Amino acid sequence: MTSTNERLFSKSVYTDLVRLPTQRKCHVINTFWPHLKLDEEAYIQEDYSDLFEHIGRVLSSLHQHETKFDDKFLDSLLATLTELTAHRISTKEALVTKIKSKYSDARDDAVARSVELTARLWLGVHVSSRQLSVGPINPRDTRIEWPNDQPLDQIVAAQFRQRFLRAVDDEYSLDDSFTVVNLKAICRIHIRWTDNLVDHLKLEGPRGHRILSIYRHKICLVNHLKGPDPTVIERGVLDEAIRTLDLLFPFGDLKTAEFLKAERVHFHSMPPSEFSQPINLAEFTYWRNNLSQLLRLLNGPPETIAQTLLDRRNLSQFATLWVAIFGVFFLTILFGILATVYSIKQYRIAVRSYELALVLACREDPTIPGFCQL
Structure with a gap:
């Protein structure tokens, strides 16, 4: 050509x-x-x-x-x-x-x-x-x-039909805390931006080293959705993908805007979809399992020691944990200092005892060679 x-x-x-x-x-x-x-x-x-x-x-x-x-x-x-x-x-x-x-x-x-x-x-x-x-x-x-x-x-339809057939009926409520910023801060999830819609919200990696793929081209989803019927990618798939981005990256949230700016991803300038904010997972089909997995991580127990130490979701437990840590830390230092002081005292007593024993020994006749001075 x-x-x-x-x-x-x-x-x-x-x-x-x-x-x-x-x-x-x-x-x-x-x-x-x-x-x-x-x-x-x-x-x-x-x-x-x-x-x-x-x-x-x-x-x-x-x-x-x-x-x-x-x-x-x-x-x-x-x-x-x-x-x-x-x-x-x-x-x-x-x-x-x-x-x-x-x-x-x-x-x-x-x-x-x-x-x-x-x-x-x-x-x-x-x-x-x-x-x-x-x-x-x-x-x-x-x-x-x-x-x-x-x-x-x-x-293309076959890729997303499989998701539809595997959708579970978990009833998780969705609130303002369910954001990518919180998933990173609390669960220590690493974000991988993908250009492949099929990999959107795919979670990989072992405990404590999770990698979440997120589709970065919201404008493409919006433009496909505006197209005449039938669209190549089903409208339900396009709509859900847009709503997941709106959910995880809330429009107008300062921390989200700062995160996207640092990542050099530019879809936050687009307003959310015309549909109302979802309140539970039942409103999703194609990405319900993915969202359910993320919610379990966000609301579940920490996966690593580092997450446990930095988890502020329950302030009373967080405070109790750090009070205990600092308590043990200061007690360890205190007992270490006391042990050092008493070790010095024991050393001095041992030296004095040695000197006294040496004096007494040197008064005996005959004296011990090499220890008593003439």
Whole structure:
């Protein structure tokens, strides 16, 4: 595919995409979501900065594999996206054949890689079949296989249908304390930002070393949700994902805003969804199990000694614990000082006893050689 616009896999692609003119960025966004009809006046840089940085990182990581993709330029990728959205109910094989027919020198595997890459960037799910995969792989990312005989809608729906079938009926109440800031402070959970919606709220790691993956592209969820029916990602999934972000990152909370600023994640400027604040887990289906797991950690006993020492949820227990610790600490110091003092006294008494015994011994006749002075 030929074009004269931005190269997808150049060494400077990350910088090139981040620095695209606003008009060009609007064109990219409107190709991703044609229903937006976004213009330069409505474009908000902060809302889309993470998205363009993500696209730049992905393309930059594939720099050495440029020849394995059919799309080499940005407009080529956008053209592939247009085909993908127009024929998304087609199987991957049919879609590849249709795109390949427009170019005489295109290879099946190269076209298929470009199609999967386009789907990955557009939907925010890690579509990457093993037989086509190239470039670096993060072992924490859930890979989604796209068989040749299935359409994109079907494989995406399957990822979240499994969550729906596994949902439990735990009845946990949700309050203002259930935030990522508190999960970090109380449970010492490490936050890993992910670009893969399938990994959203996935908790990994042993006790005391938990890692929580959180999807960072709220604007993409919102834009997909605004699209016409049927959406590729089910509306229930999109809505729940947005509500989990609203729940864990409450809008207007100062500590949350400071945390997101430190993490350089920019979705806090977007107001919460139009739906009311959830009050219990029964309002969630797709992410109910994940939220239940986090609530058990937040409300359950500390997992490590460090968490126990810093857990302030029960102030009376916290105070009792530290009073006991300081009490033992000061008593240890006190008894240590007393032991030192009495050790010194015992030493002095032992010296005096030795001197007295030596004097008495030297009065005897004959004297002990080597001990008594003449």
